[in-house]
Amino acid sequence: MPPSAERLPIYELRPALASALQQGRGARIVIEAPTGSGKSTQIPRMMINDGLAGDGQVVVLQPRRLAARMLARRVAQEQGCRLGDEVGYQVRFEKAVSAKTRIRYVTEGILLRELLLDPKLTGISAIIFDEFHERHLYGDITLARCLDVQATDRPDLSLLVMSATLETARLQDYMAPCEILRSEGRTFPVTISYSPPKVALKEEPWHHAARVCGEAIRGNDGHVLIFMPGSYEIWKTIEEVRRQKWARDFDVVPLHGELSVADQDRAVEESARRRIIVSTNVAETSLTIDGVTAVIDSGLARMAGFDVNRGINTLTIERISQASAQQRAGRAGRTAPGICHRLWSEATHSRRPMQELPEVLRMDLAEVALTLKAGGITDLDAFRWLEKPDAKGLAQALELLRQLGAIDPQTGVITPLGAVLVRHPVHPRHARVLVAAEEAGCVEPFALLLALMQGRSIFGKSGAAPPDEFVHGDEFSDLLPLLRAWEIARAVNFDRDECQRRGLNALAAREAGQLANQLLRQSRARSAGADDLTHETFAKVILTGFSDQLARRTNQGSLACDLPGGRRGSLQKESLVRKAPLVVATEVREVEGREVQVLLNGVTAVEEMWIEELFPDDYRVVNEALWDEPNRRVMQKEQTVFRDLVLSSRQSGEPDRAAAAAILAREVQAGNLTLKEWDDSVEQWITRLNCLARWMPDLEMPALGPEDRAFIIEQFCHGAVTYKDIKDKSPWNTLRGWLSAQQARWLDQYAPERLPLPGGRHAKVTYTDTGDPFIAARIQDLYGLETTPLLASGRIPVLVHILAPSHRPIQITRDLAGFWKNQYPKFKIELQRKYPRHVWK
Numbered sequence: 001m002p003p004s005a006e007r008l009p010i011y012e013l014r015p016a017l018a019s020a021l022q023q024g025r026g027a028r029i030v031i032e033a034p035t036g037s038g039k040s041t042q043i044p045r046m047m048i049n050d051g052l053a054g055d056g057q058v059v060v061l062q063p064r065r066l067a068a069r070m071l072a073r074r075v076a077q078e079q080g081c082r083l084g085d086e087v088g089y090q091v092r093f094e095k096a097v098s099a100k101t102r103i104r105y106v107t108e109g110i111l112l113r114e115l116l117l118d119p120k121l122t123g124i125s126a127i128i129f130d131e132f133h134e135r136h137l138y139g140d141i142t143l144a145r146c147l148d149v150q151a152t153d154r155p156d157l158s159l160l161v162m163s164a165t166l167e168t169a170r171l172q173d174y175m176a177p178c179e180i181l182r183s184e185g186r187t188f189p190v191t192i193s194y195s196p197p198k199v200a201l202k203e204e205p206w207h208h209a210a211r212v213c214g215e216a217i218r219g220n221d222g223h224v225l226i227f228m229p230g231s232y233e234i235w236k237t238i239e240e241v242r243r244q245k246w247a248r249d250f251d252v253v254p255l256h257g258e259l260s261v262a263d264q265d266r267a268v269e270e271s272a273r274r275r276i277i278v279s280t281n282v283a284e285t286s287l288t289i290d291g292v293t294a295v296i297d298s299g300l301a302r303m304a305g306f307d308v309n310r311g312i313n314t315l316t317i318e319r320i321s322q323a324s325a326q327q328r329a330g331r332a333g334r335t336a337p338g339i340c341h342r343l344w345s346e347a348t349h350s351r352r353p354m355q356e357l358p359e360v361l362r363m364d365l366a367e368v369a370l371t372l373k374a375g376g377i378t379d380l381d382a383f384r385w386l387e388k389p390d391a392k393g394l395a396q397a398l399e400l401l402r403q404l405g406a407i408d409p410q411t412g413v414i415t416p417l418g419a420v421l422v423r424h425p426v427h428p429r430h431a432r433v434l435v436a437a438e439e440a441g442c443v444e445p446f447a448l449l450l451a452l453m454q455g456r457s458i459f460g461k462s463g464a465a466p467p468d469e470f471v472h473g474d475e476f477s478d479l480l481p482l483l484r485a486w487e488i489a490r491a492v493n494f495d496r497d498e499c500q501r502r503g504l505n506a507l508a509a510r511e512a513g514q515l516a517n518q519l520l521r522q523s524r525a526r527s528a529g530a531d532d533l534t535h536e537t538f539a540k541v542i543l544t545g546f547s548d549q550l551a552r553r554t555n556q557g558s559l560a561c562d563l564p565g566g567r568r569g570s571l572q573k574e575s576l577v578r579k580a581p582l583v584v585a586t587e588v589r590e591v592e593g594r595e596v597q598v599l600l601n602g603v604t605a606v607e608e609m610w611i612e613e614l615f616p617d618d619y620r621v622v623n624e625a626l627w628d629e630p631n632r633r634v635m636q637k638e639q640t641v642f643r644d645l646v647l648s649s650r651q652s653g654e655p656d657r658a659a660a661a662a663i664l665a666r667e668v669q670a671g672n673l674t675l676k677e678w679d680d681s682v683e684q685w686i687t688r689l690n691c692l693a694r695w696m697p698d699l700e701m702p703a704l705g706p707e708d709r710a711f712i713i714e715q716f717c718h719g720a721v722t723y724k725d726i727k728d729k730s731p732w733n734t735l736r737g738w739l740s741a742q743q744a745r746w747l748d749q750y751a752p753e754r755l756p757l758p759g760g761r762h763a764k765v766t767y768t769d770t771g772d773p774f775i776a777a778r779i780q781d782l783y784g785l786e787t788t789p790l791l792a793s794g795r796i797p798v799l800v801h802i803l804a805p806s807h808r809p810i811q812i813t814r815d816l817a818g819f820w821k822n823q824y825p826k827f828k829i830e831l832q833r834k835y836p837r838h839v840w841k
């Protein structure tokens with residue numbers, strides 16, 4: 001054991017931990033101590049070595065696989081045992097544990113699955129939720145479930161929540177009653193320096209980081225830790241740093257989840273030479289590298305998310321929160337005072353979010369929802385969420401489970417198929433594919449395919465096109481080259497150099513093989529190899545898990561596609577499926593490059609017939625009249641539809657006249673089509689009619705309300721099929737038909753379009769739905785009109801807008817007689833002076 005371990009600050013909590021755990025019943029403890037104090041490595045050791053965990057196991061739930069593996073290796077070493085003996089780990093698809101294991105580091109859904117098999121968690125004494133402040137989905141859910149288990153079957157089960165920074169108030173409430181153990185730890189001051197990019201240089205993050213690194217290495221003699229969002233940026237940064245003269249004195253090493261075990265160890269091992277470690281956010285709180293005195297923070301992280309609005313998974317580069325930035329800076333002050341260079345400005349810093357959004361609010365919930373359902377939790381709304389997920393996100397997850405046949409559409413209870421799916425340690429979609437492959441007698445190639453889809457790409461960089469060697473001309477699926485490439489990798493025994501020569505990642509291929517074997521272990525059937533797969537079988541198996549990602553090309557030769565649910569996307573240029581109008585994608589994701597795009601990856605050509613066979617309930621043929629926007633006409637079409645996605649469409653004769661009129665009318669009403677002749681005079685006519693109906697109810701005039709208007713428009717469209725037929729057509733015939741001859745006469749009599757003026761001119765009456773009718777006339781034209789004109793048989797006065805000879809309004813009046821008597825004499829003097837050439841009476 002390294003002699004230093006027991007000097008770590010966390011040991012000051014040893015007595016408090018012992019007393020909290022020795023109460024004989026299951027404890028609830030929150031431990032808060034700074035990163036590097038020894039929480040993740042030493043708390044489990046103390047529990048075992050001090051006999052605080054009975055003879056059961058201590059399970060530590062970690063958010064990251066890389067951290068779970070490295071912590072287990074470290075602690076095994078400290079305990080002086082082989083990995084997998086007393087200390088082990090278990091992450092999805094990979095484990096090193098045995099009957100002897102007392103400390104087990106796990107990730108993601110491992111514990112939830114164990115709960116399904118054994119709701120009492122037999123053999124487990126304590127569960128530690130590490131890095132809880134990161135609020136990963138599985139941390140939240142597993143804690144909720146474990147609190148239930150403690151409250152019912154296992155009152156002796158201890159639950160510990162650990163973190164460097166905790167939103168303790170909320171958590172304390174949630175965990176209440178619980179004990180809080182705090183350790184201040186040992187930290188040194190870290191100076192923060194803001195170094196925003198130089199705009200003129202148009203620097204990429206790696207250029208920027210390398211430039212600042214050159215400054216950071218002066219004035220201190222520790223290691224440098226550079227934070228970058230992902231492996232790509234890490235490699236770019238390493239290349240850039242190695243190009244610098246000053247870099248000769250350093251070892252420059254990467255740290256991210258895609259490295260081999262040896263390379264991972266190289267990043268954290270103690271060494272005499274100064275190092276520059278370029279890492280993802282795994283070094284933010286999960287792993288501590290001793291001797292770092294300078295941190296360079298790009299301020300970015302790759303974050304998984306789920307776009308609730310579009311129903312797609314996203315993996316985007318995001319700005320980290322202020323809390324994360326503070327954690328990253330702290331890494332420079334572990335062993336001595338340090339410095340942190342932030343590659344952004346102080347002004348923009350304060351605009352960053354204080355904290356990251358918990359995953360439960362931003363991730364695909366399908367897998368978790370199914371696991372909970374399998375655990376008997378039918379009503380997910382009533383679940384003891386620490387934070388309730390977005391209702392839309394949850395609804396979408398349940399909809400997917402329904403489409404997969406995993407839950408009953410009516411009751412929401414898990415189906416027998418759902419219970420089968422949950423046993424496979426993969427996303428329910430992938431589990432569905434495995435089950436379908438089993439039934440079709442081809443589980444082996446599909447297990448391999450799914451394995452290849454889980455991990456890093458076998459073709460080096462993810463998203464990279466397969467080398468030509470593995471492509472056979474026109475393909476029915478982008479997934480076939482994956483299988484071929486893997487066969488080659490196996491044929492050369494996963495030899496690194498041989499694989500590299502062919503553009504293959506040997507490690508990825510080897511791991512996929514192991515993973516496929518794990519998937520196969522769950523399945524009963526054995527089957528034929530990839531060569532026996534017909535296009536039909538292949539596509540049908542894929543469709544069972546990805547029917548919601550069926551896509552129809554908008555037209556031949558275009559990469560644009562429509563998907564169910566009104567979504568749109570684009571095939572990748574590199575896709576090998578060139579002609580098929582209908583495809584199913586295994587990946588629909590939002591990719592952030594220069595601009596955001598929704599890309600369909602890993603597509604397979606599909607025949608419509610197969611959809612009909614597989615999903616009879618979601619497939620229908622409809623023959624109906626439809627609006628055809630490109631031709632701006634109504635067409636009779638026979639369409640095949642899958643859920644709400646139109647798969648095919650062909651013209652089938654002429655539409656029924658009544659149907660055509662109704663559709664045209666709907667387009668007019670919606671404002672999509674404008675009618676040239678339906679102008680203001682038409683609207684005035686309608687308003688006049690409605691005014692009169694209101695003013696003189698005794699006439700029983702047929703007022704024209706919104707529904708009548710729709711009726712009139714439909715009447716007007718009768719006999720028409722195209723927009724052209726109605727565009728310039730006069731509506732007057734239709735409108736006049738609305739009134740009888742008598743009613744038309746009354747309209748002209750009681751609500752006339754115009755009023756005669758004494759001088760011989762006419763004034764147009766403007767009718768409005770809400771105010772009074774009005775006329776506007778020049779004062780000379782009003783001479784002789786002694787009193788306010790009245791409409792509707794003397795019931796309604798007309799508002800008079802009196803205009804100067806220049807048409808400038810000088811007065812609005814409802815009392816013309818009063819105007820002549822009182823105001824006019826004054827106006828006259830003024831107006832006479834201004835317009836001497838006019839006649840003034």
Ligand code: ADP
Nearest residue numbers: 035036037038039040041042070074268288290
């Ligand atoms: P915490 O969980 O409180 O952040 P850890 O228990 O992870 O702290 O780490 C405590 C110390 O153990 C670190 O400061 C580091 O020096 C050392 N350590 C942890 N893991 C490793 C490892 N894999 N290799 C070398 N040192 C390690």
Ligand code: MG
Nearest residue numbers: 039040285286
């Ligand atoms: Mg830790």
